[in-house]
Amino acid sequence: MFHMFLFYLCCWSLIGVFAAETNEMQSVMEGDSVTLNSDLTEIHEDDDILWKYGAENSLIAKISIEKQIFSTSDVLDGRFRDRLKLDNQTGSLTITNTTTEHAGDYELEINGAKLSTKTFILSVYAVNVSHVTLSWYKGNSLLSSISASDLSISLSLPLEVEYQDKNTYSCVLNNPISNQTQHLDITQYCYVTCPGVFAAETNEIQSVKEGDSVTLNSDLTEIHEDDDILWKYGAENSLIAKISIEKQIFSIHDGLDGRFRDRLKLDNQTGSLTITNITTEHAGEYELEVNGAKLSTKTFIVSVYAPLPTPNIIRDCSSPPSSSSCSLVCSAVNVSHVTLSWYKGNSLLSSISVSDLSISLSLPLEVEYQDKNTYSCVLNNPISNQTQHLDIRKSSYTLLEEHMAGVEGLGLQAWQALRSWPKEVALQGVSLSKEARERGGELCADF
Structure with missing residues (x-):
């Protein structure tokens, strides 16, 4: 009899945990809002709604239609x-x-025509690094990871990569309800901040074209009464903007050298900062500091790129005329942080890059007159590109006409006859004239 009683007791307990009670699990990130739904469409006249919290069942909210009570407690x-x-x-x-x-634990108790209860188990995950995993991925394959459980600490995870590595890498920080991913641009990170060790800090990379606007988002939905928002710039941490709700301060500063004059806009609702009509002198590090119930910081690295010119394709006049091939040069002047490349279709043929200095770039290409492939010269930086397409057939006949234009005494009839010949034959005939070669050389710069 004793064993039978124990058996029934255990079955009752299991049914109570998984079926009979209306328990609901809720997870939320610290700083966000969460709604515990009563599942009611309306409250009846004789209903009393009680919300209780914790092991002590402390009353935190109450509604009584009959007694006209709508209250919350601290x-x-x-x-x-x-x-x-x-x-x-509801x-x-x-x-x-x-x-x-x-x-x-939160308990909802509804006293009305019948008594019903509902329990909510709320988990709140801190924005700082607790209960998280930090991982490196190559594509979709996990390379390495490190986890933290209860302690709020800083996490870092090293990764060694080759400069020429073409794989895609990403660093992922996740907890049970969300994740944040930072994709790795090897050229952008390693040329600046090698050896490629990245910590779980709230750093954000922003790239923008000169003359455009960029917004540095605070990730806040609202500013609380006791929050102080500070925006700082550069290695000197110069204060450029401040919000203090308590002191009614909403201010922006030009910077010591006035570089931010008439360019900064503060969002008084979220504290986000917008820089308008940006120039290269506004590139660098920006730090957001939020002082309130806790201290948090976020760093933005802003890169500003000048508008790209369209690359120019010309014939290489230093090369003698040829019966079968043409020497071309693609160039761009006064550029920095760019790559100049020749493509045949979608295949890269050659490229040259420049980082900090504003210089002129040029890249040669040798093509056959009879080549039917499509060629293009591309000038690009991390945020934009400019392309110049090459029409070999048009370029070849242009060269032929330039050579013909240099032949003195060539009559209209003869010119038309040469025009009907194959390009390579006509060019051979015309290039026999020394005078034609000289005149053609003078004109080829226009090609």
């Missing part, structure tokens, strides 16, 4: 002050700007 330690919102239509409870101290 509880004894004040942790819910200015954070609770009641839906007077009785649902919203907790705003959650922190880890709001995690735990």
Whole structure:
């Protein structure tokens, strides 16, 4: 009899945990809002809605239609002050700007025609690094990872890559409810900050074209009463913008040298900063510092690129005329942080790059007159590109006409006859004349 009693007791307990109670799991990131839904469409006249929190079942909210009560409570330690919102239509409870101290059990009790309860188990994940995994991926393949459980610490995970590596890499920080991914641009990171060790800091890379605007997002949905928002720039951490709700401060600064004059805009709702009509002198590091219930920082690395000119294709006049091939040069002047490349179709033939200095780039190409492939010269930086396409047939006849234009005494009839010949034959005939070669050489720069 004793064993039979114990068996039934265990079965009752299992049914109670998984079926009989209306338990709901909720997960939320620290700083976000979460709504605990009552599942009611309306509250009846004789209903009393009670919201309780924690092991002590502290009353935090109450609705009584009959007694005209719609109230929220801070509880004894004040942790819910200015954070609770009641839906007077459904009785649902919203907790705003959650922190880890709001995690735990919430009980909804409805006293009316019948008594019903519903329990919510709320998990709050901190923005700082706790209960997370930091991982390196090559494509979709996991390379390495490191985890942290309860302690709020800084995580770092090294990765060694080759400069010429063409694979895609990404660093992923995740917890049970969300993830953040930073993709790796080997040329952008390693040429600046090698050896390629990246920590789980809230750093953001922004690239923008000169003359455009860029917004550095604070990732806040609102600024709280006790928050101070500070924006700083450069190695000297010069203060360029500040918001203090408590002191009614909403200010921007030009910077010591005035480079930000009439260019900064502050979002008074979120604290985000916009830089308008940006130039290369506004490139560099920007730091956002939020002082409130806790201190948090975020660093932005802004790269500014000048508009790209269209590359220019000309014939290489230093090369003697040929019966079968043409020497071309693609060039771009006063450029920096760019790559100049020749393509045959979609295949890269050759390229040359420049980083910091504003210089002129040139890249030669030798093509056959009878070549039917398509060629293009591309000038690009990380955010834009300019392309010049090459029409070999048009270029060949242009060269022929230039040579013919240099032949003195060549009558219209003879010119038309040469025009009807194959290009390579006509060029051979015309190039026999020394005078023609000289005159053609003078004119080829226009090609």
